[in-house]
Amino acid sequence: MGLINTKIDPNSEDFAKNSAFMTDYVGKVRHIEQQIRKGEEKYRQRATKAGKLLPRERLTHLLDPGTPFLEINSFAGYKMLDDKDGTTAGGNLIMGIGFVSGRRCLVMVWNYAIKGGTINSVTTKKNLRLQEIAFKTRLPIISLSESGGGNLAKMAGGEDASDPWGALGFLEAGNVYCQQAQLSAAGIPQITVSHGNATAGGAYQVALSDYIVLVRGQSNIFLAGPPLLKAATGEIADHETLGGAEMHASVSGTGEYIAENDSDGIRQARQIVDQLPPAASRYLERDKEPEEPVYPKEELLGIVPTDKRIPYDMREIVARIVDGSNFMEFKPEFGTDTVCGHVHIDGWRAAILTNNGPITPHGAVKAAQFLQLCDQTNTPMIFLHNTTGFLVGVEAERMGQVKHGSKMIQAVANFRPPKLTVVVGNSYGAGNYAMCSAALKPDFSFSWPSARTAVMGGAQAAKVLSIVAEARFAAMGQEPAPEVLAQLAKQSELIENAMEASSEAIFTSSRMMDDGLIDPRDTRQVLSFCLETIFETPYRGTKPNSFGVARL
């Protein structure tokens, strides 16, 4: 292990400029989150009048006070579907990993204060991601449920004109139920407090849980509510008769516990968690005493240059994330643009793989070898993206770039220890895959707000398209007319702008190409939290069976 020496001057003009730039980006993300919360606040009066807690109040009431909370995809769906101004982003679902009665749990709180907590394609995608994490980490799931049900028009995969009434979304949402059943069978307890409406699909979501807490006077679980019932069969019934808490607790047997109000329901959910096997963390020990990095985390703001074309040394980032700023670098003299080595993060053993530029054939070989080494010792790999892709050119191809790149992708894809991804800077082309982006199924992946992800840079893409167009004219032996040239130039500009916009982290994260955007200063905490979550997995203490837990 060696201390990373820094060349960063926190008093320099560049540092100040970079820092202001990054702070602005972080501010944008926080602003989006705050706007969503402000939107929820509009519901406060109505909630208070109904004797209900706001969704986020339900969340804080559920979590052990003061314990950490990792929110996932806080603004998924930002400016997508009918989210015109960004204030209703988040997929009407607050989701994350937190502590309940001392146990780490996956938590989903249906955000009834936004669009009634209705289900659209973003909701479904978030829900499926939660289940994916549950399968991998075996964390129990607690759902504080209250949903207006499916938003038929918005259940399709976004702005999909071919599916205006959500047939595809309907099918996609079915995966949620399938996996709920499989999670139960896998020995992953699902606990739901039914705080309000749960109609049709929503009803199954509640009823497929292993534990249901009903709230007196609030829970309404039925396949068809009074209006649809009247329309379908002409039968007239009120909500309580049809699917109230008392009916389900005493007649249908659809719920196990009955609570007097929101907080009482949550208290009971906490008690249920308290009956689960003891916290896995008690069986775990860190590999070393945690040690703060030598360099302050605040300096993480000022390292990435405002111009993404200016290279920088990722060791400076590593130095501000890892314990004692110590890095045992692997093959530092070989394939130098690919940087990797062993570290400790908050006392946890880990390895880092990162880039100081394009991935060369030597870099790919080195990375693949390092991945295999770490697989052998079950060392988690942290991928810090900063690559413009695999190196191109005659020499690179002659050195077997495609072969070596494939080998690296192979090593990443089949890597068995935990994989954590942080997109720090550029993440372009196949380099994005090779560095374990969402497509290669890392356990968790997050991005810094200034990160960029795309098949290639916008300028490069525009240039490629104009070269292709020019070649077409050349093939026909023509010179393009001036107005055609002008049109081509305008088209290039449009393409460049569109690609730049869609490679922005806020755009990609809204589409859930990661688990969320993080403040660079939080990187170490996020990694530590995720590592501990994964390391705990074998110790959750619950057991699988064949068919899940069936209710009566």
Next chain:
Amino acid sequence: MKNNNFTKVLVANRGEIAVRILKSVRDAGYRSVAVYSEADEGAPHVALADEAVCIGPAPVGESYLNPANILGAAAKTGADAIHPGYGFLSENDSFAQSCLDAGICFIGPSPEAILLMGNKRIAKQHMVDVGVPCIPGYQGEDQSDATLLIEATRVGFPLMIKAAAGGGGRGMRFLNEGDNVTEALASARSESLNAFGSDELILERAIINGRHIEIQVAADNSGQAIYLGERDCSIQRRHQKVIEEAPSPFVSEKLRALMGQAAVNVTSACHYSGVGTVEFLVDADENFYFLEMNTRLQVEHPVTELITGVDLVDWQLKIAAGEALPASQEEITLTGHAIEARFYAEDPSNNFMPQTGRIHHWEKASSAGLRFDDGITTGMEVSPHYDPMLAKIISYGDNREEARRRLLRGLSDTKLLGVRTNKTFLTQILEDNRFIEGAATTAFIDEATLEQASTNAKPDNANIALAAMLLQTQSKSNDSTLWRWSNTAAMDMALHIEGHDEKWKVSLAHENSIFHATIGEDVHTLQLHSLTGACCTYTMDGIRQKATFHIEGSEIFLDARGQLLHLDNITYAPIASDEEEGSGRITASTEGLVIQVAVAVGDVVTKGQTLVTVEAMKMEHRLAADVDGVVASVSAQVGAQVKKGQLLVDINVENSGED
């Protein structure tokens, strides 16, 4: 001079006084034996003695007040001397006699002296005979209501009724002109009978704004007697001493000599040997009247020890062993000033109700000029069986103000968590201008003082905010370095806290390590710096300070910013059913002994009517009907030991209309 050699001393007491005596016994070179009840197995006095013997179950009648068991313990261990301490059997002449009969040296005066002074009526008569000034009153044998009523009128008002056999304020009644004397006589009689086994009463003119000043005396077997200055014990609550000091700020050299000589005369008049205390009431014109003589070591003896340099227990041992007084009157000089505060497990906000429970944290102040006489340890249970006095904190200074300052600081640095204590009440007294000026009389603790004490005990919002911040450290797992961290913007959390008959909702917002606690309109900014054991360092609204706390389940005990708090985090408490409200279910307010049941099944009762009286720790708790109705069941029986919360009487709520 008789020689009375002994080698092994049994201390027939518990708590702080047993510990204090055992120390002197050890220092004097004797072997020591402790006795303990089953409830005191882990008590410090047991650990301190060379040998210890269990003398029975927790109730005092079966252990510390059981002479046979104590003599048995002496026989078993070969103890040839018994020190009775104070209270319990210390002023029991027949016990002293039994010791002598068993060939055991009783460290105290003769049974005759105890007997004489033990009865206020006879003692007073005796003192009148030998010319010691006494308060005008009646101390005759005729105890009929008729005689007492006539005598009451003769003596005049304001009037004190006292138990002849008593002490410590029990059986004592204060009457103004026009008060119902017959009723007061009846209740004083019953209290006296219950407490001392005798219902004899005496009457005395009440001296208003008097001072309670007592003289420490010592006499040896040869009849030599001296006095060791006075103690001022004017600060009393319901005739229980709270703060004592020596010398008295009121007593001049001249008065001291006069009172000292009178005390020596009292001592000689009853052929006293050992150390003792003669209590006087002194009026504003420096007239002093004999009250009583305590034929034992006093609770407040340390203040005398600090200003005279004498170890009074050591003197008791020497005198009991037949030695002459270690010093002559001329050799006794008073240097500096000492003040003692009695540290009680009682709740000033709830009529000083004795408190029971586990001591979760006991930490004595360590600054200069402080002496602690205590018999408690962390983890010990304060049981309802014994006196709620847990410790005495005594300060010494070159002058009164220094002693006062040191005691005030010492009290504030002394931490006891787990049961409520009178600590803030003690500091309130020490900070009172009347006390600072040395002008406090027995009327010092009045309604206003008690009201203030009750108000002081009510938690302020800032402390509630602090409690909320500390409560949420509870869920911290031992190795989490991510405490209070989240990757997205922090969320407010709401804590619901209950205690001291109030409820609060605290909204805690945190930003990095800074908390903003909102309670109603109040916002406090807090930061927690460190948690070391029970001590936390925090900044509140710009002031960095320290507090001591203990969290037990959902409860928090907190000593902060001059307040003692006992709060319950009810954020996750089950919803309380309100069915029991005004239900007529009368339950015991404390653990104790049922001494009176005033109703029977079928009785019509009105709201506020006393139904049952439960006695616990020297206090009678009257349990009143909380509704109008008819008694449906009575499950209390006189003589029964009841648990707190146990149902005693059930009242059927009466319909407003007649059937």
